[in-house]
Amino acid sequence: MSFVFATCRAGSEPSLKADVARWHEGRLTPAFMRPQLITWKVRGQPPDSGFVLDSPFARVSGLSLGLCASAAELIDKLRATGERSLCLHAFPRETPEDGVPPETWRRIDARQAPIISALTDAGFQLRPASSLAHGDLVLDLLFDDADDAAFFAGLHRHHDGAHRQPGGLPRLTLPPHAPSRAWLKVEQALAWRGWDTPELQGRLALDLGCAPGGASLALLDRGMRVTGVDTGDMDEAVLRHDSGAFRHLRTPVGRLDPARLPAGVSLILCDINLAPPEVLPHIERLQRALRAPRLILTLKLNIPALERRLDEFVDFIRGFSPAPVHVTQLAANRREVCVAAGV
Ligand SMILES: C[S@@+](CC[C@H](N)C(=O)[O-])C[C@H]1O[C@@H](n2cnc3c(N)ncnc32)[C@H](O)[C@@H]1O
Numbered sequence: 001m002s003f004v005f006a007t008c009r010a011g012s013e014p015s016l017k018a019d020v021a022r023w024h025e026g027r028l029t030p031a032f033m034r035p036q037l038i039t040w041k042v043r044g045q046p047p048d049s050g051f052v053l054d055s056p057f058a059r060v061s062g063l064s065l066g067l068c069a070s071a072a073e074l075i076d077k078l079r080a081t082g083e084r085s086l087c088l089h090a091f092p093r094e095t096p097e098d099g100v101p102p103e104t105w106r107r108i109d110a111r112q113a114p115i116i117s118a119l120t121d122a123g124f125q126l127r128p129a130s131s132l133a134h135g136d137l138v139l140d141l142l143f144d145d146a147d148d149a150a151f152f153a154g155l156h157r158h159h160d161g162a163h164r165q166p167g168g169l170p171r172l173t174l175p176p177h178a179p180s181r182a183w184l185k186v187e188q189a190l191a192w193r194g195w196d197t198p199e200l201q202g203r204l205a206l207d208l209g210c211a212p213g214g215a216s217l218a219l220l221d222r223g224m225r226v227t228g229v230d231t232g233d234m235d236e237a238v239l240r241h242d243s244g245a246f247r248h249l250r251t252p253v254g255r256l257d258p259a260r261l262p263a264g265v266s267l268i269l270c271d272i273n274l275a276p277p278e279v280l281p282h283i284e285r286l287q288r289a290l291r292a293p294r295l296i297l298t299l300k301l302n303i304p305a306l307e308r309r310l311d312e313f314v315d316f317i318r319g320f321s322p323a324p325v326h327v328t329q330l331a332a333n334r335r336e337v338c339v340a341a342g343v
Pocket of ligand 1: 179251254273
């Protein structure tokens with residue numbers, strides 16, 4: 001009997017289950033369920049290790065190895081798969097939306113250390129997470145709060161749309177000086193796409209719906225120049241940023257004339273709190289004029305009717321955006337998802 005698993009944001013379990021019921025009806029039946037973790041029993045042919053659940057609400061998904069009471073039990077289960085070379089991703093099952101605090105990561109590191117030793121002693125080859133490449137097999141270990149609790153194990157193959165960090169959780173929390181949670185959303189989006197690199201320095205970002213300025217501040221701190229568009233007020237931390245590299249256009253996006261913008265926008269960011277049918281035509285118009293090589297768009301899905309139209313919105317975005325286009329629900333997202341386009 002085989003099982004598959006997926007992790008998700010707290011509160012998105014029903015959306016994830018609904019997607020799976022829609023796309024895999026009859027083949028996958030919900031089995032084990034905990035906050036932010038669901039498994040499904042697979043009917044018929046067992047899926048191979050490349051299995052992914054094609055739902056944006058599944059942050060990590062793959063084959064379930066189930067609960068393990070000890071490293072020895074995990075080793076037995078892994079031996080049965082025949083796989084020897086793995087990249088280990090250990091992370092907490094439950095993740096607060098403001099980021100996993102350092103003390104939780106310390107606890108996770110302490111819990112994975114003896115498991116790493118036991119796997120190495122048993123002859124498994126553990127590759128560093130930093131070298132993760134397309135097709136690599138990842139061993140996901142999910143830990144609960146209680147130190148003596150059994151841990152959950154799963155396997156997935158890394159692919160281009162998948163998160164690079166364990167659990168899709170870069171080791172970041174919302175800093176006290178951030179004007180809004182958008183700081184964490186943009187940092188998580190950059191980490192997801194592997195765009196959190198020094199090459200951002202000096203480049204220009206267009207931040208649509210920029211007030212009060214969490215995302216702009218993150219990009220300024222990374223050395224980007226930012227033109228922000230919003231009718232609302234910006235936080236002083238952005239307006240008085242040391243770099244002086246922020247420019248505020250106090251206009252609704254619908255009135256923004258791309259001819260007024262400086263040339264060479266390398267990233268368009270959008271976090272406007274309008275429904276996708278209202279905001280996407282504006283992004284299309286701007287992107288057709290600016291041809292930015294990268295987009296990071298937050299799609300607000302505040303009502304179930306919008307959530308059900310997500311595929312339609314992503315198809316629309318594909319029509320005017322650089323490829324590839326990927327969608328995920330970041331750990332810091334609320335009733336929204338993140339779409340990233342470009343390489
Ligand atoms: C979720 S907040 C954005 C948070 C922001 N990204 C940050 O980093 O702090 C949504 C923003 O969209 C802005 N907004 C709503 N409609 C807009 C429009 N038509 N044009 C520009 N901005 C708009 C609002 O004023 C609000 O500041």
